[in-house]
Amino acid sequence: MSINFEKVWIIVPAYREASVIGAVLDSLAATKYQIVVVDDCSPDTTAEIAERSRAHVCRHCINLGQGAAIQTGIDYALSNGAEALVTFDADGQHSAADIPALLEGLDKHKADVALGSRFTTGGAAHNMGGARRTLLKLATLMTRLSTGLNISDTHNGLRALRAEAARKIRITQNRMAHASEILSLVAQHKLKFVEVPVHISYTDYSTSKGQRASNSFNIIWDSITGMLRR
Amino acid sequence: MKLIQPALLIISMLALLAYLRFFRSVLVDRLLALFIFALQVLAITFPEATNRFAQSFGVGRGADLLFYLFASGSVFVYVLLYGKLLSTEAKVTQIARTLAIRDARKGN
Ligand SMILES: Nc1nc2c(ncn2[C@@H]2O[C@H](COP(=O)(O)OP(=O)(O)OP(=O)(O)O)[C@@H](O)[C@H]2O)c(=O)[nH]1
Ligand SMILES: [Mg+2]
Numbered sequence: 237m238s239i240n241f242e243k244v245w246i247i248v249p250a251y252r253e254a255s256v257i258g259a260v261l262d263s264l265a266a267t268k269y270q271i272v273v274v275d276d277c278s279p280d281t282t283a284e285i286a287e288r289s290r291a292h293v294c295r296h297c298i299n300l301g302q303g304a305a306i307q308t309g310i311d312y313a314l315s316n317g318a319e320a321l322v323t324f325d326a327d328g329q330h331s332a333a334d335i336p337a338l339l340e341g342l343d344k345h346k347a348d349v350a351l352g353s354r355f356t357t358g359g360a361a362h363n364m365g366g367a368r369r370t371l372l373k374l375a376t377l378m379t380r381l382s383t384g385l386n387i388s389d390t391h392n393g394l395r396a397l398r399a400e401a402a403r404k405i406r407i408t409q410n411r412m413a414h415a416s417e418i419l420s421l422v423a424q425h426k427l428k429f430v431e432v433p434v435h436i437s438y439t440d441y442s443t444s445k446g447q448r449a450s451n452s453f454n455i456i457w458d459s460i461t462g463m464l465r466r
Numbered sequence: 467m468k469l470i471q472p473a474l475l476i477i478s479m480l481a482l483l484a485y486l487r488f489f490r491s492v493l494v495d496r497l498l499a500l501f502i503f504a505l506q507v508l509a510i511t512f513p514e515a516t517n518r519f520a521q522s523f524g525v526g527r528g529a530d531l532l533f534y535l536f537a538s539g540s541v542f543v544y545v546l547l548y549g550k551l552l553s554t555e556a557k558v559t560q561i562a563r564t565l566a567i568r569d570a571r572k573g574n
Contacts, residue, residue: 272570274566286573288573288574289573290572291572291573292571292572292573293571293572293573294566294570295569296562296563296566297565298562300558300559300562304559304562304563307563308562308563308566308567311563311567312566312567312570315567408556410559461552464548464549464552465549465552465553465556
């Protein structure tokens with residue numbers, strides 16, 4: 237069963253990305269896929285710029301975080317007949333050219349989930365700092381231990397899911413702990429996954445706006461207290 | 467009588483009145499509040515009695531025993547409130563999500 241590209245939805249969570257989201261959406265608009273931008277109550281013109289592209293735009297009326305925005309995008313895409321969903325950052329770090337390989341990963345291996353990896357052979361992280369590399373490797377180690385999944389890059393926001401898999405994955409981690417939450421749900425539901433090499437670029441913009449290392453503590457805290465809810 | 471005693475009595479009294487006036491609660495809770503108030507009055511008027519009570523638990527002073535109970539009780543309250551916070555956050559998220567999807571706009 238091969239995937240109908242017109243029923244592939246790209247989910248773009250965005251917060252304060254006015255200076256780059258126009259270019260990101262231009263690169264996505266050149267494809268056949270459907271696009272939904274979830275603006276998380278950005279104080280800048282992120283949403284207005286997104287509305288100038290052919291993307292669908294959902295706006296949170298309060299800032300909830302990237303995890304919450306992705307779940308909103310998943311709900312929207314599923315209710316619009318999505319067959320496959322791709323999560324894609326708005327900050328210019330992901331490349332639209334990697335999407336076909338992710339979808340092919342779903343198709344060829346009959347996988348439920350295709351996970352982008354910058355650390356597997358063929359993947360790359362352009363201009364990534366050494367400290368970020370170390371931190372990501374540590375986070376990968378921790379998530380491998382907690383989920384039991386053999387994955388080389390657990391905190392990669394570029395991934396593809398089949399609709400049936402997306403229905404099983406309900407993100408309750410509103411902020412950044414959703415990345416490992418998704419993987420524990422993959423493990424819990426015994427979803428079949430493949431890793432696909434992808435290219436992540438680090439620019440001065442993405443680095444200055446991206447996550448600070450100190451946020452790791454918040455992520456760990458959210459993950460632990462998240463267990464209170466289950 | 468030390469100055470602190472009437473001051474504490476007034477505070478306890480106000481707390482009780484505020485509770486009865488502003489918190490809608492079941493009869494058991496109101497009776498419990500009255501009972502706690504009675505204990506407060508006793509402890510404030512006869513401080514030595516609380517010391518003897520504490521010493522029967524191996525704690526030096528009544529004030530220390532109260533402090534230990536307060537400290538362990540507040541951990542409990544903290545966990546309860548945090549759970550409440552998490553579930554409120556989940557509800558707020560669902561509202562914002564429903565609105566965002568309902569009002570979605572399609573660009574050109
Ligand atoms: N909806 C929403 N999206 C956010 C929020 N914070 C960040 N994002 C988006 O999530 C994506 C990734 O955010 P980053 O902060 O760069 O996180 P990251 O890419 O995992 O980490 P870095 O390696 O530091 O770049 C971008 O598209 C952001 O616009 C937020 O509070 N709400
Ligand atoms: Mg980023």
